[in-house]
Amino acid sequence: MYTLPTEKRNQAIAALTEGCSIRATERLTGAHRDTIMRLQRRVGEGCARLHDAMMRNLQVSTLELDESWSFVGCKKRHVQPGERERGDCYVFIALDATKKAVISYVTGKRDGANTVRLATDLRARIVNRPQITADGWAPYPDAIDQAFAGDVDFATIVKDYTATPGNDAAHRYSPGNIRGSQRTVVFGDPDPSAISTSYVERFNLTTRMSSRRFTRLTNGFSKKLRNHRAAIALHIAWYNLCRYHESIRCTPAMALGVTDHVWSIGELIDAALSAPSVPPLPTPEPPRGLSAGRAKGLIGRVPGPTVRRTPGNPGPKRFRVVKGGRA
Numbered sequence: 001m002y003t004l005p006t007e008k009r010n011q012a013i014a015a016l017t018e019g020c021s022i023r024a025t026e027r028l029t030g031a032h033r034d035t036i037m038r039l040q041r042r043v044g045e046g047c048a049r050l051h052d053a054m055m056r057n058l059q060v061s062t063l064e065l066d067e068s069w070s071f072v073g074c075k076k077r078h079v080q081p082g083e084r085e086r087g088d089c090y091v092f093i094a095l096d097a098t099k100k101a102v103i104s105y106v107t108g109k110r111d112g113a114n115t116v117r118l119a120t121d122l123r124a125r126i127v128n129r130p131q132i133t134a135d136g137w138a139p140y141p142d143a144i145d146q147a148f149a150g151d152v153d154f155a156t157i158v159k160d161y162t163a164t165p166g167n168d169a170a171h172r173y174s175p176g177n178i179r180g181s182q183r184t185v186v187f188g189d190p191d192p193s194a195i196s197t198s199y200v201e202r203f204n205l206t207t208r209m210s211s212r213r214f215t216r217l218t219n220g221f222s223k224k225l226r227n228h229r230a231a232i233a234l235h236i237a238w239y240n241l242c243r244y245h246e247s248i249r250c251t252p253a254m255a256l257g258v259t260d261h262v263w264s265i266g267e268l269i270d271a272a273l274s275a276p277s278v279p280p281l282p283t284p285e286p287p288r289g290l291s292a293g294r295a296k297g298l299i300g301r302v303p304g305p306t307v308r309r310t311p312g313n314p315g316p317k318r319f320r321v322v323k324g325g326r327a
Contacts, residue, residue, distance in 0.1 A: 013040070013269055016231075019215070022220075042273065047275075048230070053275060062131050063095065063133070064196065067092050089228060090114070100252045107229045116143045121281065124282060131153040153188030154187055157182070160179045238265075242262065
């Protein structure tokens with residue numbers, strides 16, 4: 001099998017992470033598109049193993065969950081019977097709202113099973129009690145409750161959009177205007193000021209700008225699920241390790257403490273291609289004295305004056321003792 005020279009290999013991966021398509025990268029580097037595709041798949045699958053190995057034993061205070069839509073092969077309405085991998089495909093993202101790092105992600109259909117996979121994987125990667133905010137996707141409360149066994153502060157935010165009038169090309173794909181939002185405490189005692197999904201929604205924009213497979217109204221979409229998953233893994237590893245984030249003045253991985261420098265594309269490729277498979281994450285045990293569903297009676301409670309923090313009333317102090325982990 002033909003192997004690209006190191007310099008051209010780095011150029012190809014750099015172009016793909018900056019939003020170029022396979023064919024555009026072919027024109028820029030002179031390498032054949034099939035070679036570029038095989039390289040992206042190898043590096044992307046290595047990035048998935050690298051992420052799994054690095055994102056462990058973390059302390060994360062505030063998390064935001066969201067799903068980003070794309071499709072594989074064709075859109076849902078064109079899927080033929082028996083085609084399981086084709087059609088709509090979502091990326092479930094768990095983002096650290098403070099350090100902007102992607103902690104956990106799952107690629108697949110938007111269903112309850114993948115929601116549980118995300119929540120379980122997230123619980124196994126962090127060692128403290130976090131605050132989590134998600135959108136109104138129905139399986140989230142049960143999935144979070146099942147994975148965290150009540151040891152979490154969880155809330156949802158549902159935004160109400162108004163449709164943009166008109167059906168012409170100038171309005172059909174325009175985002176709707178937000179009329180309002182409803183914040184709901186599901187269980188625990190989350191800080192009302194941190195109930196938000198703005199940062200993870202901004203990450204979804206970064207994904208659409210940095211990966212051609214997510215660009216709407218083009219033919220750059222993924223044709224195979226395996227290639228799609230590899231491209232997402234490459235994008236997330238590049239985002240965490242290589243992309244300098246202006247608001248935190250470093251990369252998300254540096255802010256999280258899993259690395260001490262900004263990675264180059266070449267360093268990312270070398271680490272991905274040499275990343276070994278690691279033992280699976282242990283299934284987290286429920287904390288003592290807590291059980292899943294303990295706080296379900298609080299579902300639907302809306303934050304009121306009793307939990308609202310103000311400069312003159314910071315609210316009750318909460319002290320938590322957590323075991324070791326990265327700061």
